Amino acid sequence: xxxxxxxxxxxxxxxxxxxxxxxxxxxxxxxxxxxxxxxxxxxxxxxxxxxxxxxxxxxxxxxxxxxxxxxxxxxxxxxxxxxxxxxxxxxxxxxxxxxxxxxxxxxxxxxxxxx
Amino acid sequence: xxxxxxxxxxxxxxxxxxxxxxxxxxxxxxxxxxxxxxxxxxxxxxxxxxxxxxxxxxxxxxxxxxxxxxxxxxxxxxxxxxxxxxxxxxxxxxxxxxxxxxxxxxxxxxxxxxx
Numbered sequence: 118x119x120x121x122x123x124x125x126x127x128x129x130x131x132x133x134x135x136x137x138x139x140x141x142x143x144x145x146x147x148x149x150x151x152x153x154x155x156x157x158x159x160x161x162x163x164x165x166x167x168x169x170x171x172x173x174x175x176x177x178x179x180x181x182x183x184x185x186x187x188x189x190x191x192x193x194x195x196x197x198x199x200x201x202x203x204x205x206x207x208x209x210x211x212x213x214x215x216x217x218x219x220x221x222x223x224x225x226x227x228x229x230x231x232x
Numbered sequence: 233x234x235x236x237x238x239x240x241x242x243x244x245x246x247x248x249x250x251x252x253x254x255x256x257x258x259x260x261x262x263x264x265x266x267x268x269x270x271x272x273x274x275x276x277x278x279x280x281x282x283x284x285x286x287x288x289x290x291x292x293x294x295x296x297x298x299x300x301x302x303x304x305x306x307x308x309x310x311x312x313x314x315x316x317x318x319x320x321x322x323x324x325x326x327x328x329x330x331x332x333x334x335x336x337x338x339x340x341x342x343x344x345x346x347x
Contacts, residue, residue, distance in 0.1 A: 126269035126280055130262055132336025133329065137261065139339060143252055147245055154241035165241055209338060214248065216331040221247025223324060224254060 136213070139184050144169060144177050146214060152187060153203045162201065186210070251328070254299050259284060259292050261329060267302060268318040277316065301325070 140146050144166070151165045163174050178201060181187045186207045190200045255261050259281070266280045278289050293316065296302045301322045305315045 126266055126271065129265045129269065129329070129333055130281065132333045132340065133261055133265060134258075134336070135340050136332040136336035137258055141258055143249075143256055146248055146252065150244045150248060151241055154244065156241065166245065206342070210335060212331040213328075213335050214244070216327040217251040218244055218247045220325060220328050221249070221251035225247065225250050227321070 139186075140210070140213070142177070144173060145181060146210075146217065148174065148177055148181065149186060149203060149207055149210070150214065152201050153207065157200045157202060159199065159201070254301075255325070255328070257292070259288060260296060261325075261332065263289065263292055263296065264301060264318060264322055264325070265329065267316050268322065272315045272317060274314065274316070 140149075147166050147169075148162060151162050154165075156162045156165050159171075159174070159178075162178075163169060163171060166174075178187065178189070182189050185204055188202050188204055190202070192198045192200060255264075262281050262284075263277060266277050269280075271277045271280050274286075274289070274293075277293075278284060278286060281289075293302065293304070297304050300319055303317050303319055305317070307313045307315060
């Protein structure tokens, strides 16, 4: 294998792997999109994402909070309410989400044209 | 929940979910990057991606072939050789890969600055 090619490959692989580490899995980006679209309560987010379970959503929200992509705010009152909002840092993912959306639309068109 | 917001959310969610269905998991994009960087043989690809196992690579290559993102070519000879190359269709994923790469670089900088 050409050494230059190998170096090029790694310079691409490492940052993509870093990014995938944070947004990996089938749910994280969908949860972020749901929250950034205005769903702030647990049940709202759950209802907006087909087939997600409460247990999975709960775990994913924790991961996203740890990675500074969402804020979890507890509001006093009766009952206590918990709001989720996306952070400024999430905004840096905008290009990733847009590129995935564009490709997803294109991919569905391709599959429809084939069938 | 506002109905308009819900519709906006779904118009974003569905294509992103479609895209994630195809490139989901921690390996698929990394394998595509490796092949598109010039690694065409199974062992080359395996060596270029830290921590991937033969079994996983084998399964992922099959999935990628089914999704028209790579070609698998069997070359007669002794021994028979098998080459993997990315397809033209993979090129449509360029923006996704680039956006992930840019974000990964940025994310690592952010983590380094914090520590």
